Amino acid sequence: MAGNSFGKIFKITTFGESHGDAIGGVIDGCPAGISIDFKAINAEIQRRKPGQSAIVTQRKEEDEVKFLSGIFEGNTTGTPIGFIIENTNQKSKDYSHIKDLYRPSHADYTYDKKYGIRDYRGGGRSSARETACRVVAGAIAKQLIKEIKINAFVSSVGDIFIDKPYQALDFTKTESNLVRCPDAKSAQKMEELIRETRKNGDTVGGTITCVLENVPAGLGEPVFDKLHAELGKAMLSINAVKGFEYGSGFCGAKMKGSEHNDLFNPDGSTKTNLSGGVQGGISNGMDIYFRVAFKPVATIMQKQETIDNKGKKVIAEGKGRHDPCVVPRAVPIVEAMAALVIADFWLLNKVSKAN
Amino acid sequence: MAGNSFGKIFKITTFGESHGDAIGGVIDGCPAGISIDFKAINAEIQRRKPGQSAIVTQRKEEDEVKFLSGIFEGNTTGTPIGFIIENTNQKSKDYSHIKDLYRPSHADYTYDKKYGIRDYRGGGRSSARETACRVVAGAIAKQLIKEIKINAFVSSVGDIFIDKPYQALDFTKTESNLVRCPDAKSAQKMEELIRETRKNGDTVGGTITCVLENVPAGLGEPVFDKLHAELGKAMLSINAVKGFEYGSGFCGAKMKGSEHNDLFNPDGSTKTNLSGGVQGGISNGMDIYFRVAFKPVATIMQKQETIDNKGKKVIAEGKGRHDPCVVPRAVPIVEAMAALVIADFWLLNKVSKAN
Amino acid sequence: MAGNSFGKIFKITTFGESHGDAIGGVIDGCPAGISIDFKAINAEIQRRKPGQSAIVTQRKEEDEVKFLSGIFEGNTTGTPIGFIIENTNQKSKDYSHIKDLYRPSHADYTYDKKYGIRDYRGGGRSSARETACRVVAGAIAKQLIKEIKINAFVSSVGDIFIDKPYQALDFTKTESNLVRCPDAKSAQKMEELIRETRKNGDTVGGTITCVLENVPAGLGEPVFDKLHAELGKAMLSINAVKGFEYGSGFCGAKMKGSEHNDLFNPDGSTKTNLSGGVQGGISNGMDIYFRVAFKPVATIMQKQETIDNKGKKVIAEGKGRHDPCVVPRAVPIVEAMAALVIADFWLLNKVSKAN
């Protein structure tokens, strides 16, 4: 109930702190009869994993998912899929220095205010480590909605933006560079910026764009559970996200109706797609695309003045191995959350009509 | 289940089509013992009402809410609050011309695809008329969380933006002009733009900024139900919304960590507030502020080529009385949804600690 | 949230106090495309209505349901179905004598303890008047699951029981007598007992048996949401219910496994049906049957010593027109709740398998 579940039919519940024995999750509502591709799941986990390249955190976590239930002889059985990922890299001692300290722009202070207690080791529950479980669940969701193509990519780092529409990009190139940007030129500049930022002990923000192709018309529920509203919530629930826009987004707010309306082709497709594939909260069969803003990582390798839990001034300094820029590793997380949203609506839509 | 409910503890379910006998809602989970200020509820409804000024739709709807249950001798009783607003202005004949027609950038097509049937009169369930029920529920939520100040205002229309931070604005001025923009100069330009746009039979988009003051630290639930994620979903569920950002938002994605981090004062407040009052999904006691992008209204007073439900080309032309710009009337809706989110988390937070 | 909703996909939320302006409900999740038989709905309401015969309360309530949304040109549209039933017979003055008084075995005391306030007029929210809304929703659910036959009947009043298995009964006879007992002989005795009980200013309990025929195998969800667990909850949520058993029920607890096991026929049906049509919480295609115990109505036409809200001793005496026995009018309520449970699982089952 307290916010650790997502989805109505295809429902994922996650648990775990960054430095406990394990993190994990339960998927309840995955239909029976999906032949699970474990390699595909593992590939997604590897995309999110720390230590995978020179521009992400050098922390090593051998993330390996163990499925405990719900899959029998390679197929889903309709019963809940429980899984865990052990935290093999718990160096609890590393974190004693932040026990009583509130790091700037972290969740230390707010967890203490809310609960009166917190697992201070490495961020505890507020750590982005939790997103590994979302990636597992999303990888299974992707296998349920195989016909739908989900492609996220880094569209900006700091003030370096891809200056092309997504239609001009080749998504097969996304994994060809460390940044996960399908535009080679931009990717190179982004990588340089990240390397330089790290050198300065600093961090930098960025955006991820995600495109969903081949989504059938009819997904989404009216009023409160509009397709884009759930996508927005899903994205905003990812650590460090500050904004979400779909279709024309914030630019659309500057436009005239006569410019913005998408006129129909005779087959029901539209000539333009400023709507972003959604009308009235329901997919219309066109591409769904949206953009997600990530703030710079709060842990920087510089001294910052802060306070402890008694209000005393203290100096915080980032230790250990952290990401100078979160977006390269967040690409599979964005895809996973998109897959979870779509899978859920795909199932819900099976009960929209009586016959 | 099918998306017409919002909230976990303070839960609103709405129903109704724009041209049925009535729209209405049920609030389940409103605590007992709130002395209801009916005038305050009515004032909110009037702010949303069509026909209230020269720059909104001239359609007349005498919106009057009838409470049917859950309030006894002026106080909430803890039982569900049922209410209806009769549709006194049903001119069904007005809409026969769109029976088989799919209006560009409306939900006609998607509802047909999803359900195989739709109430075509005036948008049916997809009409923004439904938001009147949200305003009623939000007005009650505001009375539950009285100490929290919720102020939304129009921050841009088309390409006219307020060029001041919200702290420099006087929210008591928001209602002093037709646009609901607290900056008089900007308001005047916005109003001119709207009047001109209407003259051309066109519509224009805009943004609303909302500021929540005096929110106690500790509201929001971790991981999926982060405070800003629910706010984002709430806003994105409002008709015509294309984007949501809070705190530093999309600008934050261009920044460095050393610029973006909010340093603490000894009392736990922060010197800056790029976080937007939320850390790790939980309020930290600072102002919560966010911005919502609205596309231009799809119904324009110009001829547009479109198709009917057989794929035949036809001409659509806006008839009747529509808003040239939706943001002035959307201000109370944004506030209502914010109030619903905060009220829900405020109640949920009562069960965060054992003692 | 606070307990006024039932169902996961086909979800009914009700509101209303017995002496407010109206009671009503919202069905969210009813699939589109059901051609609504309004006469059938009205027939169910008439079966529950007060004043329908000589052995039920003589209170007159002209229960008429007004549908406000979700049905267009006679068909469900997939949007929420809102409806109200006006309370045309509010005689609030009748109830001033119980304002401060706690009637024995009523909910006056507990509502006061829980909420600190209550609508004392005629039981307020705790009145069985609320069940009229369940009957409306159940009547629509029945139209969704038309192939399934739902037959409830009175199986005992006081110590008069039908002494035949349900298979020996002709359900078309249920409505042929005032008691709604398909066994004519038992019905006559039951009616006599009820008339005599009323004459003494007393009330009497009874049981209702319900048989569901033609339920497809596969309905119900494992573990917590077993088919019979939801049926049990549904029945126990009806006013005055004290017990629920299905299949062999409490008698089964006295039996040996060798007697109790239902052996299979080659077609998957079973030779006996002590299981009551459910195995492991999932329907097996055999008849589902269960029995529900109703206590005697608490309002009796005799003087009872009780207390007021200050703990002072006072005398309560039933006034007005009350049921001497609740089971004849509860038959359609039991059927309605059964229909709601089955409809919900029927829809949920559509997402059990991937293909």
Place this chain on the structure above:
Amino acid sequence: MAGNSFGKIFKITTFGESHGDAIGGVIDGCPAGISIDFKAINAEIQRRKPGQSAIVTQRKEEDEVKFLSGIFEGNTTGTPIGFIIENTNQKSKDYSHIKDLYRPSHADYTYDKKYGIRDYRGGGRSSARETACRVVAGAIAKQLIKEIKINAFVSSVGDIFIDKPYQALDFTKTESNLVRCPDAKSAQKMEELIRETRKNGDTVGGTITCVLENVPAGLGEPVFDKLHAELGKAMLSINAVKGFEYGSGFCGAKMKGSEHNDLFNPDGSTKTNLSGGVQGGISNGMDIYFRVAFKPVATIMQKQETIDNKGKKVIAEGKGRHDPCVVPRAVPIVEAMAALVIADFWLLNKVSKAN
């Protein structure tokens, strides 16, 4: 979603098949700040454990719970509590003989019908092994609502019943015999019956009575989520349960209102308690008591004719080590489910009033 979660605020989700690597669960919504008594949790697990005495299954399962999250330095942190219990005793080969076979009165047939696939090893998800997770969650719930005393006990085995009201029993004696019946004489007869039944390769049913003392007035939510309705669902969701009654139960259905009404004492307590501590779905401060009927275990050590998944007649014969009577081991499960229901309503009740 698919039925593996229980509770609204204090919410448990379980996963796991009897012969997978592990079973486990997640508790989401447990408040922060409970000092966990691990010994008490373990004691409850031991009460449910197979192989604990001469009259239960001799299967050995070294049930040991591993908490993976949500507890830090011995205290709950408000984050989800994930836990697993490894299945150390998986003898999968034992079960190959039932791969294609539908055992009478088991869930083999219905799982196959629902999902088209099932983990046939030892009952898979339908095995009562899942209840170990409920006992873990219930043990934590008990620590949240410490002031409430929950005592379940075996009240009948076959046709041997305790012939005393519960008030005449000494609950400290419940654990003094293998049957968990606080009445020594009855316990001895019950034990003899179980031993004899086992000797015959048969099984026998029974009932469990549960008494909740010191429950504050005000728990339970009106209409659908009545306190006794949730208790009923909770109990009916336990494997092998066929019936539930509370207070006067089925006997109450034979009574007159003048006999059944509970008259008040000046302090709000009642002179009698046929209501069973609940009025209108809300606790009144009196003892809550209810009775649960368990059918005889379906696995008997006798040859039974049955069918395989092709409809071919085959002979099933119980192998391995099974319970001749389930009620002694079900006592802690009944208590656990009662604790979960009460803890949930206890938390929900914190938001019933505005102040």
